Amino acid sequence: MFEKFGKNARAAVIATQEQAKLLGVERIGQEHLLLGVLAEAEPDLAAVFTARGVTADSARATLAQRATATPLGTDDAEALRSIGIDLDAVQASVAENFGADAWDRAEPEPKRGVFGRLLGANWVHIPFSTDAKKSLELALREAILRKDREISSTHLVLGILRAAQPTTVDLLGGHDAVSGLRADIHGMLDRAA
Incomplete structure (x- = not known):
């Protein structure tokens, strides 16, 4: 499926992996996929998010804070x-x-990936969670519904929004914000077409 991804969508997925490593997570969740898209968003998409008060920096800060928070308060x-x-x-x-x-x-040491063992590097492969994989699948479906030839980062966002998990909903400002963001993105795509 990755061959159907456009340049910006590929960059977003790569950024997702980098952001997840920086945050030290064991699995790439939907929220990390959103963070990758925000980090690599093209100007029109970035403007839609910024208008709603969502930026890569704010999402990264929120996720970093949650990662260091006491698990049981x-x-x-x-x-x-x-x-x-x-x-x-x-x-x-x-x-x-x-x-x-x-x-x-209690936390196990992260396992090195195959290439990391071969090269002796500290390269760590972080797998995608079920919800992140579902978002990627839904991005493909969004592209098909719009009759687009490739998956763009905008389709990634629509896939994320279509099955937004609680953490993602919180990052975006709640359920109403998710609905509004989805409408804003569809409007942006319709104006571009």
Whole structure:
């Protein structure tokens, strides 16, 4: 399918992989695909996003903040406590049974890709998640629906918006913003045609 991608869409997918590496994620999610598109957006598409207050820098900052946030905060601890689970007791038990640094050791070391092993480099292949793959498939469908010959970065955005996941919806400003953005992008494409 990658052969059907236009120059800008290819650049966006490559940027997606680079952004995911910089963020240190294990899987490329739909939100990282959006970040790649934002990072490589052509002027008309960038203008549509900017008009809605969405930029590559703001999305990257939000994703970086979420990556470093405590996985279980006070709201989570309270929710668990309401069903009879004491998070502090669980953490203390893990530390007692597996060592004080058990939480830090819980993340496995990333595996090097085949080329990284061959070349001795720290190249790491990050696989696409199911929702990111679905967005790529939906981008192809959007291109077919519009009778376009190749998948553009605009089709990537439409694919993302068609099945937007909660993180992506939050990055874009909510469900109403997703609907409005989809309409704005279709309008942009119609004016260009």
